[in-house]
Amino acid sequence: MVKMTESRWRTRALLAMLVIVAVAAAAVYYPIAVRAIRRATWEGRVSKGMALARQREEAKEDAYDARFSGVNSDRGPGVALSFDDWEVDGWHRFFTRHDIRRLNARVTFYISHPYRLTEQQFAKLKELEALGHEIGYHGYKHRFASRYVQNSGTEKYLADEIEPGMRILEEHGFEPRTFAYPGGLRAPEVDKVLLERFSIVRGTSYIAPEEEAPARKHYCTISADERGKRMVWAYNIDVPLNAGAMSYVLSRVELASKRRRIAVLYGHNITDDKGYWGTVDESDPRYECTQWHEDVKAILEFAHDRGMRFYTMAELE
Numbered sequence: 001m002v003k004m005t006e007s008r009w010r011t012r013a014l015l016a017m018l019v020i021v022a023v024a025a026a027a028v029y030y031p032i033a034v035r036a037i038r039r040a041t042w043e044g045r046v047s048k049g050m051a052l053a054r055q056r057e058e059a060k061e062d063a064y065d066a067r068f069s070g071v072n073s074d075r076g077p078g079v080a081l082s083f084d085d086w087e088v089d090g091w092h093r094f095f096t097r098h099d100i101r102r103l104n105a106r107v108t109f110y111i112s113h114p115y116r117l118t119e120q121q122f123a124k125l126k127e128l129e130a131l132g133h134e135i136g137y138h139g140y141k142h143r144f145a146s147r148y149v150q151n152s153g154t155e156k157y158l159a160d161e162i163e164p165g166m167r168i169l170e171e172h173g174f175e176p177r178t179f180a181y182p183g184g185l186r187a188p189e190v191d192k193v194l195l196e197r198f199s200i201v202r203g204t205s206y207i208a209p210e211e212e213a214p215a216r217k218h219y220c221t222i223s224a225d226e227r228g229k230r231m232v233w234a235y236n237i238d239v240p241l242n243a244g245a246m247s248y249v250l251s252r253v254e255l256a257s258k259r260r261r262i263a264v265l266y267g268h269n270i271t272d273d274k275g276y277w278g279t280v281d282e283s284d285p286r287y288e289c290t291q292w293h294e295d296v297k298a299i300l301e302f303a304h305d306r307g308m309r310f311y312t313m314a315e316l317e
């Protein structure tokens with residue numbers, strides 16, 4: 001009887017101790033557990049929030065990218081660089097340099113005012129073509145299509161601005177396959193006619209009115225559902241428009257590299273005269289937009305070092 005009572009007390013004491021230990025443990029660990037759970041859900045929320053923010057950022061970049069540079073590409077990321085107008089000597093000097101040739105860059109030269117070129121300059125163009133560059137067409141007198149068509153109609157624009165210059169280039173052994181609108185000032189009704197003659201027609205991204213801003217579907221692209229869209233918008237790299245912003249241009253190229261797209265860029269004269277930024281004052285005999293050797297070299301090296309491909313404009317089809 002006594003033994004029974006003793007053992008019951010012992011059991012009760014043991015139970016009481018267990019309860020005390022459990023309560024003490026709960027008192028100590030409960031706040032820690034609550035904190036851990038809170039932290040886990042908070043971190044979950046934060047990382048979810050961050051993922052969402054990242055997604056939004058990427059969507060924004062995509063929209064921006066679609067407007068300012070880039071064509072979808074399943075042939076690998078790359079750069080399609082073109083230079084407009086007539087500064088053949090500057091282009092030739094730059095692209096025949098040893099340090100530039102080593103980069104295996106291939107670009108497009110869009111010729112305007114072909115009647116101004118000397119035989120020697122045509123020979124330089126031939127040499128550039130032999131190096132893998134493309135010779136495209138940029139108009140007979142660099143007339144702005146939108147204005148000219150409004151005043152004189154599409155037929156006259158083709159007769160005055162397309163035919164005579166193409167004839168001169170063809171007489172010198174060139175067969176331009178792509179066209180760049182002077183000033184980027186396009187006329188949608190001319191796009192159609194030009195696209196019958198040229199495989200690619202290039203506009204400029206900064207000049208396109210908002211409602212015409214090229215959505216990605218308007219880009220020349222080689223993905224199956226977008227094949228046949230051959231209007232391409234290029235982003236300008238001229239010094240006067242991009243003073244101090246070469247890093248921005250390079251960021252476009254980097255974005256193209258990351259997204260496996262082709263950055264489409266264009267400029268004009270290439271000079272090593274750092275005192276000369278180019279001018280858009282037509283009374284200045286040196287009238288021409290320009291970019292410096294080192295800036296063009298920076299773009300080419302940037303793309304080359306990332307293993308990006310160089311595309312001529314005709315290769316965007």
Ligand SMILES: [Zn+2]
Pocket residue numbers: 084085112138142182183
């Ligand atoms: Zn031009």
